[in-house]
Amino acid sequence: MAEKKLPFSKEQIEKIIETHPTPFHIYDEKAIRENARNFLNAFSWNEGFKEYFAIKAAPNPYLMKILREEGFGIDCSSIAELELAKRVGMRGEEIILTSNDTPAYEFQLASDLGAIINLDDISHIAFLEKHVGLPDTISMRYNPGDLKQGNLIIGHPEDAKYGFTHEQIIEGYKILKSKAVKHFGIHTMVASNELDPDYFIETAEILFKLIIEVSEKTGVKIEFANLGGGIGIPYKPEQKPVNLEYVSAGIQKLYQKMIVGNGLAPLKLLFESGRAITGPYGYLVTKVRHIKKTYKQFAGMDACMVNLMRPAMYGAYHHITVLGKENEALTEKYDVTGSLCENNDKFAIDRMLPKVETDDIMVIHDAGAHGHAMGFNYNGKLKSAELLLRENGEIVPIRRAETVEDYFATLDFDGLKDFSV
Numbered sequence: 268m269a270e271k272k273l274p275f276s277k278e279q280i281e282k283i284i285e286t287h288p289t290p291f292h293i294y295d296e297k298a299i300r301e302n303a304r305n306f307l308n309a310f311s312w313n314e315g316f317k318e319y320f321a322i323k324a325a326p327n328p329y330l331m332k333i334l335r336e337e338g339f340g341i342d343c344s345s346i347a348e349l350e351l352a353k354r355v356g357m358r359g360e361e362i363i364l365t366s367n368d369t370p371a372y373e374f375q376l377a378s379d380l381g382a383i384i385n386l387d388d389i390s391h392i393a394f395l396e397k398h399v400g401l402p403d404t405i406s407m408r409y410n411p412g413d414l415k416q417g418n419l420i421i422g423h424p425e426d427a428k429y430g431f432t433h434e435q436i437i438e439g440y441k442i443l444k445s446k447a448v449k450h451f452g453i454h455t456m457v458a459s460n461e462l463d464p465d466y467f468i469e470t471a472e473i474l475f476k477l478i479i480e481v482s483e484k485t486g487v488k489i490e491f492a493n494l495g496g497g498i499g500i501p502y503k504p505e506q507k508p509v510n511l512e513y514v515s516a517g518i519q520k521l522y523q524k525m526i527v528g529n530g531l532a533p534l535k536l537l538f539e540s541g542r543a544i545t546g547p548y549g550y551l552v553t554k555v556r557h558i559k560k561t562y563k564q565f566a567g568m569d570a571c572m573v574n575l576m577r578p579a580m581y582g583a584y585h586h587i588t589v590l591g592k593e594n595e596a597l598t599e600k601y602d603v604t605g606s607l608c609e610n611n612d613k614f615a616i617d618r619m620l621p622k623v624e625t626d627d628i629m630v631i632h633d634a635g636a637h638g639h640a641m642g643f644n645y646n647g648k649l650k651s652a653e654l655l656l657r658e659n660g661e662i663v664p665i666r667r668a669e670t671v672e673d674y675f676a677t678l679d680f681d682g683l684k685d686f687s688v
């Protein structure tokens with residue numbers, strides 16, 4: 268099997284560990300920037316093209332500051348994510364709120380920041396109007412139902428909780444137009460971690476069709492089409508990344524025919540990609556604590572599913588490199604485990620690796636999206652630090668590790684003294 272490349276050497280990591288003990292996440296700034304530029308370049312034909320980083324993938328203000336400098340916006344879906352955008356200094360159309368089951372206070376903060384609001388349901392039009400007032404610009408999320416096959420993680424669109432039906436969205440534009448909303452957008456997202464490039468071209472086609480229909484039936488001219496996220500990454504060494512040039516060329520062809528051809532240009536294209544932006548450029552670095560041999564062979568790590576949930580949650584594959592043993596034969600079979608009292612707390616099951624020992628350093632690949640972010644504190648486990656590997660090789664801590672005091676921060680031990688039992 269092909270080995271995945273690392274942006275650092277064993278010596279470098281050993282040096283980092285002297286001041287930043289394992290486990291930690293480390294992000295590769297250079298690769299994130301290059302990837303961001305490639306993404307924007309691929310769609311440079313589309314005037315006004317913008318990618319809004321789905322911040323849930325890696326909600327760190329340092330990463331957001333880097334991406335913002337590269338020209339990215341931010342896609343939020345909670346009050347904390349909006350607040351993060353605010354604290355990074357983002358305002359107005361740099362921010363999209365694509366939420367669901369949204370509370371009024373989220374709409375309020377989005378409105379205060381001048382963010383683009385992307386509604387998830389027809390009932391939210393009246394809700395937003397009542398609690399916050401309708402802004403000049405509104406987008407709505409389309410659920411194409413049985414028009415489109417979903418993929419494994421999101422499931423069939425008809426079963427998904429997201430978005431307006433076809434009928435509802437047409438009605439939505441009529442209502443918003445009657446209420447003097449001035450600028451309109453449309454959004455859909457029906458896949459997650461999808462590697463088939465044609466999938467995104469088909470999604471654009473569905474949206475373009477709807478844009479034509481909305482124009483005919485309501486007279487509304489839609490100004491931006493948000494293709495959502497869902498661009499997959501090659502977790503397995505033999506997989507290939509989505510070819511964005513191919514996706515872009517396919518969409519451009521449809522744009523010429525359907526949008527330009529029907530007098531509906533200009534239409535700005537937007538994405539809310541998360542995984543594909545930082546996923547491959549973040550690594551979980553963890554040391555072997557114990558080797559255990561029972562009915563199977565276990566490598567017990569100092570990281571656990573708190574640091575990376577995807578293998579436990581989805582059975583997802585994450586490639587593992589044992590530092591310094593890249594060229595050794597894969598002679599041993601291990602379950603690579605954490606210390607949580609849950610048997611699914613495993614980074615890999617029956618993984619062939621070189622023979623490993625206590626204190627060996629493992630690097631778990633593709634942990635840069637939905638990695639640190641997804642962790643919880645179950646079993647009193649604490650979340651690890653995040654480090655940034657800068658282009659000049661410097662290491663910047665961008666989030667400290669949690670302490671036991673953080674874990675207790677929501678408890679009142681002073682009050683406990685007066686609590687008689």
Ligand SMILES: *Cc1c(COP(=O)(O)O)cnc(C)c1O
Pocket residue numbers: 321323324342365456459460495496497498539540541542543636
């Ligand atoms: C999760 C999510 C995204 C990003 O998905 P990725 O798979 O990380 O690209 C974008 N938009 C919405 C509404 C989401 O929920």
